[in-house]
Each structure stands twice: as C-alpha cells, then as structure tokens.
Amino acid sequence: MNLHEIINMGGYGIYIWPAYFFTLGVFAVNIGLVVHETRRAKKILSHYFKRHYES
C-alpha cells in the first residue's frame, strides 16, 4: 500500500479522512477540557490553601 493508495482509500479518502480528523478533534477537545479544568482547580486550591493555612 503506497501513500497515494492510503490517501485515496479506494476513492473514499475524501470521506474517510475527515471522519477520522473529526474524531481526533473530539479527543483533543476532551483532553483540552480536562487540562483546562485541572489548571483551574489547582489555581483555586492553591489560592484557598494560601489564604487559610499559610498565615
């Protein structure tokens, strides 16, 4: 299987690859959401602990 055949996928490449890229996008959005939430949680927690326990 050469690169042209992989991209072409028997004439269906124009449908197959976008479907897989959308999938990649959904996975990336979910990972991004978790990373964003974790950063936010860390920020809130560190702010809270600084205020209550470091004084």
Add this chain to the structure above:
Amino acid sequence: MIFWMSQKFLSPKAFYTTTTHFLPWIITGVVLCLSYGLIAGLFIAPADYQQGDGFRIIYVHVPSAFTAMAIYFVMASSAILVLVWRIKIAAICMSSSAAIGASFTFLALITGSIWGKPMWGTWWVWDARLTSVLILLFLYLGFIALQSVIKETQHKDRAASVIALAGAINLPIIHYSVVWWNTLHQGATISKLDTPSIDPSMLYPLLSMIVGFMLFYLLILLLRMRNQILLREIKTEWVKEVLL
C-alpha cells in the same frame, strides 16, 4: 448495604485515592486498543464487498455512537443513586459525564453524516435512528444548560438527575429504531455476538476501537471527577492531607 458501600468505596476520599492507581493502566489500555483498532481497521481489514473502503468509517462511527449511548446509561444510573441514596460521587459522575457524552454524540452524528453521503447520497435524512440520536444530543445539551443555571449544589444535582432519568427513555428508542421503523440506517451489526453479520477480520478492530473509546471516556471521566471532588471537598481535612 448500599450505605455501607457508599461509605467504604464511594466516599469522595476513597474514590480519589483509589483511582490514582488506575489511571496509568487506563492510559495504557486506551493507547493499545486505539493503536490496534486504527492500524487493523484502516490498513489490514479487507474492503467491504458492497461499500469498498468507505466502510472504514465504521471504526469511528460505531464506537462514538456506542460510547454516546453508554455514557447516557451511566448518567441515568447515577441519577437513580442520587435521587434514592443521595450519593455524592454519583452526582459528580453524572455532571462530569455530560460534556463527554455530548462530544461523542456530536461525533457520531458527524461521522454518520460523512458516511451517509457516499452510501445514501445525502448528508442527512429525518430517519428514526438519526433523529433519535439528534434528540440524545439535545438531551445532553439541555442537561449541561440546566446544570449551569442552578448554583446551589444539592438542587442542581437533583434537578439534573430528574432530567437524566427522564431522557433515558430515548435509549431503547435509539437502539430499536432500526427494528420498529423502516429506516435508511442499517440494522444491528455486532449486538448479536454469537452470530455477528460482520467478518472477524473486520469485527476485532471494531471491538478494539469500542473498548478504546470506552476506556478514553473512563479516563476523561475520572480526571474530571477528581477535579470536581477536590473543589467540592475543598474545606475537608482529607483534601488538605492529600495536597499539602
């Protein structure tokens, strides 16, 4: 017994500490299942005798649709635990699942639409299966919207549980829509595992992708739940012990 279990295993502290050990295994499972599924599905499985290589969209479409429905089932089950036993972890599971479920439902619709164009000649039809999955997406979005407008945690959990439970009626409708109505959408392919209507060389990558998608959901769910647990339990002693 439920009360004892909720104290022993479902308490936020026990859940947080236990899941720490599972995360590396789940990540490994996701990588292995998706790698095998993608390589075998895209390059090793033979082309379908009717659809040619176009059928390879099945390896992202079916897992995303399966995961979307499974997530709603998890949410509806959690809703029962919240409404009957007021288990905190179940409420956190429910709210953490919604956005993931919405994303997979959206993906199932998009990949289905992309698959529909070369096979049916159209991007969309108001077919029973497609319409019921679209309703599932609206249920997820309604759930997320409801959660964002109620600020008080207990009220939010109970209201969201009612919505999740009421929407569960859509799950059998989605599953049996291809049986109850005449639809363009094909019937079950792998739900009857003893006599699947798909060759093993195509089936195993598909099963691997489904497991990979479910493990990915589990991974994202656990990570989101752990964040929510820390924020909800911020004033407790155990959070201080774990983090400081």
